[in-house]
Amino acid sequence: METTAAALPIEPLETSRVNYLNQEYGLKSWLLTKDHKRIGLLYLGSVSLFFLLGGIYAMLIRIELLTPQGDLVQSHTYNKLFTQHGIIMVFFFLIPSIPAVLGNFLIPLMIGAKDLAFPRINLLSWYIYTAGGLLTLWALVAGGVDTGWTFYTPFSTTFSNSYVILAGLGIFINGFSSILTGLNFIVTIHTMRAPGMTWFRLPLFVWAHYATSIIFILGTPVLAITILLLAFERLAHVGIFDPAYGGDPILFQHLFWFYSHPAVYIMVLPGMGIISELIANFSRKNIFGYTFVAFSSIAIAVFGFLVWGHHMFVSGQSVYAGMIFSFLSFAVAIPSAIKVFNWTATLFKGSISYATPMLYALGFIGLFTIGGMTGLFLAALGLDVHLTDTYFIVAHFHYVMVGGTLLAYLGGLHYWWPKITGRMYPEGWGRFAALVIFVGFNLTFFPQFLLGYMGMPRRYHVYSEEFQVLHVMSTAGASILGVGLLMPLVYFIWSMRYGRIAAANPWRLPGLEWRTSSPPPTENFETTPIVTWEAYEFAPPEELEVVGKLSPRDEPDHPALQP
Amino acid sequence: MQGWIPFIPERASTLAGRVDGLYFYLVGVTIFFTLLISATLIFFVIKYRRRSESEVPRPVAGSLKLETLWSVIPFLIAMSMFVWGADLYFAQYRMPKDALEVYVVGKQWMWKVQHTTGQREINELHVPVGRKIKLIMTTEDVIHDFFVPAFRTKADVVPGRYTTLWFEATKPGRYHLFCAEYCGTNHSGMTGWVTVMEPTDFDQWLSGGANQESPIVAGQKLFQSQGCTSCHGAQGEGGKGPPLVSLFGSTVKLENGQSVQADESYIRNSVRSPQSQIVEGFRQPLMPTYYKEQLSEEHLLQIMTYIKSLSPTRTQGITTTAPARENNERTGPATPDATGAKTIDSQRSNPVGSTPPSVRTPGQ
């Protein structure tokens, strides 16, 4: 097992004194930057602010739910709290977080390009995001929205007395920022790979973002037009969703979920990309079944478009439609399962580090397994009838969104923090925070599965007393989770000034992003790199070990063994 | 709580046990895989921990055999869940033919219930144990959802259409009724109770509301007061408008050459949007549109039951067992006829009181 670190780049490269952070100074140099790394940081700032806001809403919700009566706020305020928590977290944190921050920063670095294909469009997408965000914030300040983040008609078109149009417009505009980001990624990955960087040498993070971009391009426009029609309908009192005008409220649900179910994969696929990076790099192993992991991302992106109807099993749609959607929903679970198994197998005979990012990755696998498996409960038609619209749903998607996406995002931030800022985060604090978050998260959301099966409906401000014990547990967990999440916020900011100076390749990894200085220069690489190694190639391919007693007919899929 | 198993709501319908069965199966599979993966993770993480900073493990090739294995096995397990779930779904959403019908109208933020015998309730539903109950539901405003955890069933209640839900309670008691689809400010207040009673208690309860007129009678009154009689005839025999006698359950030929089944949706549509489906031979658009403002969903349901009562043979043909009859046999004196007779004596000659209202549902 012990071999020489032949393929590991020897401790690097003089840290260059001029980098993307200090090349230019001043507000203007940031607000007019076309550098993907700076734009990534702009996104990091805005996304973090929205996360903080969404988190405050979450805390208020949890405090309110400590008691069965509505003690803290009135019903209409509570409805605004969960609506705004949902809108902010989904549209302004989860969807942009990993792609727009880490994807933006890393894709050109990982493929050996100087920038994304369209730097100006990249900057534009941040401005669009900001404009959409400000409009939505305006709606929140002006009086809030109380439709739920799903905007179901005819409540949203006719009955709600809140700022639906303004918030909708914000989401509509924000959608174009996603579309432009996706477009930029697809073009960049197609045309800007460095010499030798073939498709199957791409880090899996890039594959995951390619799959995500497909969803951005195919899904977001449908949401955009849906929200636009909703806003017009609310404005003009005529339209196609309210049955009072001859419309069909279920059509809205179809259009909405056609985007919003794939949007779940927008949130989780980039997270899976990060986990693939972390698992491989922190066990110094090539990923087990690279092609399976890569294509499972594409499969998820494609199949994800065919399962939207599973949100509507109780809406009165035909039982046969329900059957088809249920079948496809079970099918889409398989690529996710493949990923989990391959990650686990990657650890086999690895050299596993216990650094903070790896702790997040391990936490992710555990929680995502639970989140994914409980998704099967909801895909099973007869069971979904009982579980849908209860806390079981709430628990399930928080396991996927928080236990999945958020943990992956945090793991990724820790992992690339030295590359982004040129400073190390404090390792001890990092591990401690990861542990606190893991414990707090489970305590918050596990009781909600039980609440759901007991019949506690979601979006309830006042509830029946038998549910209180579990709600108190959940709130206690949320407090721990909240503290855990504040810790990285503090030490990340602290480390930007006081953290240990990071080497170009502090983790000693073969990836392209580690073969330039930390932080990288504006053009990313001194000279365009030429790639001659496979993804995650820690040791020379001659040493490849074939697991198990395979018959000679079994061709391992490692490229080094291909003729 | 269900005996020794914590966190399971009361099991009070024929389907509750089946839903729990599927739930336990999935919980079992979930625990198995979660433990399998966590245990493997922990084992690997400890066994293969990094022992020196410079160590580099040998790369390991992928294995098509393993990949196939862990794609096919989960797929097969998923398919078993799919089949089980779909089977249960059909049981939940295929409406039984011999069910006792109850009308439900959702409204921000209350449940209005009307029994075919005339009893009305708000946020309460009384049903007998051991009898299939079918709810025909709609709403006056936004989408609601009728959810009874103890029965493990729910269904959205959608404006502009009828949705249905059925259950058969197995245990007397009071069970939560929740609105499970977010419906505005007082959503969490749109709750109530389903009271399941022994058949004899239920009969007693029914007779307690004897003074209320049955929806058929109420529907007939509306039929007259809303001016329907001027075109459709005093007894629905037809005139300037198409006849309504024996309409329900029949096939109607339309002016455009198509034909439709005269079910609840058709009748509802003909009232709310008369120009959309014009009966052959009635080209002149005489029928005014009855919007919600003129005719509430509850009133429309009453007219519906009246129109249904005009097709005794067809409705009997559709329902294998006539619910009200069966009810008669079970319960003796407290019958729909009796309640109808008490209030409007002159209606006795009508087909009204003796005809069981019933519905054709899509599943059949």
Place this chain on the structure above:
Amino acid sequence: MAATHVENHGAHGHKALAHHFDNLEQQREAGSIGMWVFLVQEIMFFGGLFLAYAIFRAKFPEAFAAASNHLDWHLGGINTVVLIVSSVTMALAVYYAQTGKRRPQVGFLFVTMLLGMTFLVIKAFEYAEKFRDHLFPGASFQWTGHGDPNQVQIFYWIYFAMTGLHALHMIIGLGLLVWLILSAWKGRYTPEYHAPVELTGLYWHFVDIIWIFLFPLLYLLGRHLEAGGGH
């Protein structure tokens, strides 16, 4: 472009080459893939409306036929011809950009722009007529013909949404044409570098194709159902 990157440009030569591309070929490919991906996005955007159209058409065939019959298919037809011709002139403009002939390039771009404006003017007349006849959905909507007024109103709702969105795309296209004409006049486009003309051409054809679907769906389908009555 920041001054620090000047030396990079020197190495590759062409002033239109952005600093982060290796060569013009790569840049052209990026632009072309980008435009195609953008058009896929546009298809999905219009797709939502086409879906709504299909669903309500199936639901309310009578009302949709009656309402469709009320549209002026002569004007719609003329507009279809106008757009098809404009696609031809656009293609010619792209051809002359590729071959580096400045005058015919500017000329055909100009003709394309004129045709685009003609389309919008005719559309404006159609809209005006609908407003006059109280066929714009909303409080003032009136319908006395066959079909449920609510359902007819939904047809007009979809009609205005689809043609309005299409017209918006036309207006954006006209803006692009103005910019192209100015740059082409200055001789910016050469056989080596004419990507903007090509990409705008793609966009213009796409907008035309959308109309080619809109015209029969909105103006023609279902005419036979109303052949006896109506006009």
